[in-house]
Amino acid sequence: MKTILCYGDSLTWGYDPATGKRIAIDKRWPGVLRNNLGKNYFVIEEGLNGRTTLWDDPLHGGYKNGMKYLIPCLASHRPVDLVILFLGTNDLKTRFSLSAAEIARSIRVLADIVVKSEAGHHENAPELLLVAPPLITELSNFAEEFESGKAKSHLLGQYYKQVAEEYDIHFFDASEVVTASDLDGIHLDSDEHIKLGHVITDKVKKILR
Structure with a gap:
């Protein structure tokens, strides 16, 4: 059995922009991935609303810091065949005052942790798929919180x-496939989750074939 760790934020957790609750397990993208791959794969959903790459959130505390939990998470689930790293949207919040290049440098730190880890089989590193988040569109509920994030989100794909390329790892730009919901401009509707799940399934099959 192959183990896949999906490490992300609310886009992995499955935040429903219509209700603020969680999209059904078989309709959020890790669940679609699990159903598509079948019984020979173990898909771990490690999504947390508000998770950043490596920043303590002054409003929510250190537990939103993705770097702090990544190492124990890898150790907890080892051996892992593939890590899907899908973070960066929350770094676009105005209170962090980060440029797109700085967010990419932050994701680089997390990629470095994975590729230098011994969390794979035989104390090797697992495969790593780096996913750039979808573009921020017209904001509504989160307009003030992400006031300057929309333009920066258009630059993340190229930096990621x-x-x-630097680490010779797998890459996918989610903005090429899915579009943020018209309801809040950040999160994905269930139809987009399903679409994303199918595309990631194809990429996972190629990586772990």
């Missing part, structure tokens, strides 16, 4: 791709 550079990180992937």
Whole structure:
């Protein structure tokens, strides 16, 4: 059995922009991935609303810091065949005052942790798929919180791709496939989750074939 760790924020947790609750397990993208891959794969959903790459959130505390939990998470689930790293949207919040390049440098730190870990089989590193988040569109509920994030979100894909090339890891830009909900401009409707799940399934099959 192959183990896949999906490490992300609310886009992995499955935040429903219509209700603020969680999208059904078989309709959020990790659940779609699990159903598509079948019984020979163990898909771990490690999504947390508000998770950043490596920043303590002054409003929510250190537990939103993705770097602090990544190492124990890898150790907890080892051996892992593939890590899907899908973070960066929350770094676009105005209170962090980060540029797109700085967010990419932050995701680089997390990629470095994974590729230098012994969380795979035989104390090797697992495969790593770096996913750039979808673009922020017209904001409604989160307009003030992400006031300057929309323009920066358009730059993340190209910067993340550079990180992937530097480390020779797998890369996918989610903005090429899915679009944020009209309801809040950040999260994905269930139809987009399903679409994303199918596309990631194809990529996972190629990586772990």
